[in-house]
Amino acid sequence: MTFEEPSYSDKRILVIGASTLDIVGRLNVIPEPGTSTPAKIRPTFGGVARNVAENLARLGQKVSLITVVGPSIFGEQLLQQTAAAGVDVSATIHTEEYRTSTYLAVVNPSGQLQFGLDDMRAISTLKPEHIEQNAHLFKDAGMVFVDMNLSPATLRSIFRQARLAKVPIAADATSKKLAPRLIPFLPKLHLVTANMDEASILCDGACQVTGRQSAIQAARHFISKGADYALIQMAEFGVCYANSDISGHIPAIRTSILDPTGAGDALTATLIFGLINQIPLDDAIQLGIAAASLTLRYPGAVVPELSLEKLYDHLMF
Numbered sequence: 001m002t003f004e005e006p007s008y009s010d011k012r013i014l015v016i017g018a019s020t021l022d023i024v025g026r027l028n029v030i031p032e033p034g035t036s037t038p039a040k041i042r043p044t045f046g047g048v049a050r051n052v053a054e055n056l057a058r059l060g061q062k063v064s065l066i067t068v069v070g071p072s073i074f075g076e077q078l079l080q081q082t083a084a085a086g087v088d089v090s091a092t093i094h095t096e097e098y099r100t101s102t103y104l105a106v107v108n109p110s111g112q113l114q115f116g117l118d119d120m121r122a123i124s125t126l127k128p129e130h131i132e133q134n135a136h137l138f139k140d141a142g143m144v145f146v147d148m149n150l151s152p153a154t155l156r157s158i159f160r161q162a163r164l165a166k167v168p169i170a171a172d173a174t175s176k177k178l179a180p181r182l183i184p185f186l187p188k189l190h191l192v193t194a195n196m197d198e199a200s201i202l203c204d205g206a207c208q209v210t211g212r213q214s215a216i217q218a219a220r221h222f223i224s225k226g227a228d229y230a231l232i233q234m235a236e237f238g239v240c241y242a243n244s245d246i247s248g249h250i251p252a253i254r255t256s257i258l259d260p261t262g263a264g265d266a267l268t269a270t271l272i273f274g275l276i277n278q279i280p281l282d283d284a285i286q287l288g289i290a291a292a293s294l295t296l297r298y299p300g301a302v303v304p305e306l307s308l309e310k311l312y313d314h315l316m317f
Helices: 048-058 073-084 121-125 128-133 135-139 152-165 179-188 196-202 212-225 263-276 281-296 308-316
Strands: 012-016 020-027 039-046 063-066 102-107 113-119 141-147 169-172 191-195 229-233 239-242 247-250
Touching (some): 128 152, 135 141, 152 169, 169 263, 179 191, 179 196, 179 212, 212 229
Parallel strands (some): 141 169, 169 191, 191 229
16 A cells, blocks of 8 residues: 655644553563562653654644643653653643652563553643633644543533634543543544443443454444544454444554553554544554554653654555
8 A cells, every 4th residue: 555645734733631650560470479570660651642642743743732740750751751752741730739640550471461550640630720721722723632531520621622612622532440431522522542342331332342343333333423533442453443434444463562551542643643634544544553563562652763654664564
């Protein structure tokens, strides 16, 4: 397949949601209860919204991030790294109430997530008032992205400002626990992304996602609810998607997994990049799958060398 270089949109993407200090430990052996286990442990910066924002910036898109950091040095380092990638972080909330949000992941020797813990209390300080104070960012945006770490009240404020500014919204279901927050907003979404478990929850009893056919059914269900585009991520089984015209499945790129953190966010960011730059849907999804594959091979949530050229090269490899 031949991909064409997009004509970059001058519109800025406004990203709103969590930023975290990620601590990921990859086990060397199967753990035993009650004792320590040898592992490779590394800290990095993540968070769904922050990862999406950095990926977009590295692809060459203008992007602003509304997020929250705490008073520690980690919060300042997070903002410095994110800004260095090209993200405007000037609307960040600096809270003294909580530490910068933290995500702790344990990955098994095969590269699969064993379990994860998160402390996301800091994001609770992102209130509707802060959204209203930054209404000008909506007026300048070509699209808004949100994750579900935000409170229902803050989400309502975001959707209200987006409606007033006539700007489309993309959203990620984020986790099984948080996915229900997105259900009331499905009719108002330009793009919804979810994994299989999250998609089952978003279906609200209408479908159970267990494989390719049921994932396509779920994607079509989201379109019937009013979303313009729907993407169901199925890890090594690829992705299923739908809009009002087409639906289908695109397989994953076979790859070794060093660290699964951030791969889905890379796919989401690349798809948003494709949509705002009018890249054909199938091409945008394939580029997103390439971004996810590259991220799986990297010991961190975002590949620093990410670029559109690198994605093209990876697809042609």
